[in-house]
Amino acid sequence: MGSGHPILSLKDVRYRWPGRTSFGLDIPDFSIARSESVLLLGESGSGKSTLLSLICGTITPQAGSVTLSGTDIASLSAGKRDRFRAEQIGLIFQQFNLLPYASVLDNILLPLRFAPQRRARAGSAADTAKSLCIDLGLPQDAIAAQAGTLSVGQQQRVAAARALIGAPPLIIADEPTSALDAATQATFLNLLFAQARASGSTLLMVSHDARLGTHFDRMVQMSDVTKPVQAAA
Numbered sequence: 001m002g003s004g005h006p007i008l009s010l011k012d013v014r015y016r017w018p019g020r021t022s023f024g025l026d027i028p029d030f031s032i033a034r035s036e037s038v039l040l041l042g043e044s045g046s047g048k049s050t051l052l053s054l055i056c057g058t059i060t061p062q063a064g065s066v067t068l069s070g071t072d073i074a075s076l077s078a079g080k081r082d083r084f085r086a087e088q089i090g091l092i093f094q095q096f097n098l099l100p101y102a103s104v105l106d107n108i109l110l111p112l113r114f115a116p117q118r119r120a121r122a123g124s125a126a127d128t129a130k131s132l133c134i135d136l137g138l139p140q141d142a143i144a145a146q147a148g149t150l151s152v153g154q155q156q157r158v159a160a161a162r163a164l165i166g167a168p169p170l171i172i173a174d175e176p177t178s179a180l181d182a183a184t185q186a187t188f189l190n191l192l193f194a195q196a197r198a199s200g201s202t203l204l205m206v207s208h209d210a211r212l213g214t215h216f217d218r219m220v221q222m223s224d225v226t227k228p229v230q231a232a233a
Contacts, residue, residue, distance in 0.1 A: 006031035006067075007169055007202050008055065013064035015054060025050050026227045027064070030220075034169075037193065037203040039213050042222030048206045051225070052172060055204075056089060057081035069169050086115040090163030090201065092173040096155050098162075100148025104138070105129055107147050108162045118166030125165070132161040136191050153184050160192055167199035174206050189215050 009031040016024035025047045032038050042048045053059045054066050057073040058081075066073045069088055076084055090111070098107050108129040112119040122128045130143055136157040142150065147158055156176060163171050173192070177185040193215065196203045205216070213219035 005034050007034045007036075007069060008032040008204070009065075009067045010054070011065050011067075013054065013061045013066060015050060015059065015061045017050075025054070027051070027225055028227060030225045032170075032202055032204060035197075035200055035202055036218065037196070037216045038205070039216040039219045040204060040206045040222065040225070041208060041210055041213075041219060042206070043208055046222040047226060048222060049174075051222070052174060052206060055170075055172065056085050056091070058085075083114065086111055087118050088169055090165075090168040090171045092156075092159050092163045092171070092176045094175040094178060096159040098147040098155055098158060101146055103143070104133065104145055104147055104150070104158050105143045107158055108132065108165055111162060112166055115166065118168060122166040129161060129165060132164055132195065133157070135195060136161055137187070152179055153188070156180070156188060157191070160188070160195070164195050164199060164201070167201060169201060171196055171201045171203045172206075173203070175208075176205070177207070177209075177212070185212070 010027045011029055013025065013027040040048065040051075050059070054061060055068070057066070057076070060066075060074040068084075071084065073081060073084065099110070105126060109125055112122060112125055119125060133143055134140065138154060138157050142154065147155060150158065156179075159176070163173070177188060180188065189212070193203070205212070210219070
């Protein structure tokens with residue numbers, strides 16, 4: 001469970017997509033404690049992707065605050081938000097977003113290019129990447145392979161290693177198990193949780209599958225995070 005001190009806090013957040021006043025998010029109060037693991041559930045169209053974009057700072061709210069590690073993301077310039085995101089957040093995308101012709105090692109090390117503090121935390125980055133691969137169950141010779149030659153399950157583990165390297169305070173996983181069968185899902189989640197605990201990272205996973213909830217400290221519905229959007233008059 002988390003320590004009780006929020007690493008992430010959204011207060012009175014309001015966001016409307018330009019030209020779509022009837023669609024957006026109103027979030028009165030949502031927070032995640034340090035080292036907590038949270039499963040965020042919601043169907044397509046519920047606003048999960050918009051919420052992740054607000055947390056990552058790729059969009060900023062029209063009102064309210066999004067605070068991560070004590071910093072109000074919306075108060076930063078676009079360039080500073082990009083650097084802050086690279087330092088503070090490890091992302092596991094649904095489609096993994098690996099560079100297919102680059103090696104596994106280069107894919108894992110990629111976020112460190114934009115995050116000097118995270119790079120320093122990684123120590124000997126190549127050795128750390130290799131250790132992560134081993135801990136995540138990848139073959140020892142996979143580190144030199146082109147990412148595009150790996151199986152789906154192996155690519156997913158590379159994506160997890162890329163998110164975990166340098167111990168970012170927050171790991172965000174967006175539907176990372178949707179392409180996997182139940183047994184492979186369980187194996188991946190166990191490995192991911194073990195690595196997140198080892199690095200002291202907080203884990204926020206987005207999914208539509210409530211069956212994954214038993215793995216997490218807390219399960220939250222998008223409908224409990226947001227209130228109905230009021231369309232402009």
